[in-house]
Amino acid sequence: MTGRKEELTKESNIMRVAILDDDILYGQVLKQYLKKVCNMHIDVFHNEANFLHKSECYDCLILDHFLEESEGMMVLRKYKHADKLKKIFYISSFPKLTGTPKLKLMFDSNPKKEHKINFVLKSKLNSDFFQQQLVINPLLG
Numbered sequence: 001m002t003g004r005k006e007e008l009t010k011e012s013n014i015m016r017v018a019i020l021d022d023d024i025l026y027g028q029v030l031k032q033y034l035k036k037v038c039n040m041h042i043d044v045f046h047n048e049a050n051f052l053h054k055s056e057c058y059d060c061l062i063l064d065h066f067l068e069e070s071e072g073m074m075v076l077r078k079y080k081h082a083d084k085l086k087k088i089f090y091i092s093s094f095p096k097l098t099g100t101p102k103l104k105l106m107f108d109s110n111p112k113k114e115h116k117i118n119f120v121l122k123s124k125l126n127s128d129f130f131q132q133q134l135v136i137n138p139l140l141g
Helices: 002-012 024-037 048-053 072-078 127-136
Strands: 015-020 040-045 060-064 087-092 103-107 110-121
Touching (some): 015 048, 024 127, 048 072, 060 072, 072 087
Parallel strands (some): 015 040, 015 060
């Protein structure tokens, strides 16, 4: 089933975005920002288990640092399609965390491919931010 969904995504050329934030309201706000940018498939998850249980592959992941039962980076390491992500936004309300320079991460499933993780302060997220990051500079990592 997953293979067919991936084929449909490639055929229709629609970006697939996952949002993982345990703040239900904020997850919906992010989804609305993204909908204003362009046509994309957006799934919102509010806990680690639901996100990891879904076996779909995404182009972009917006991941909260502090989750109720875990930390975002731990969830990212467990995500079986992490090496296929083209953009990762690691978000937080805490400026100290988001002041970290881009982190390069390699996953066991593809150790030769580096993944840049973009640390972003939640207050900077809006439709203009996503327009710049996902449309003007599409999936550059």
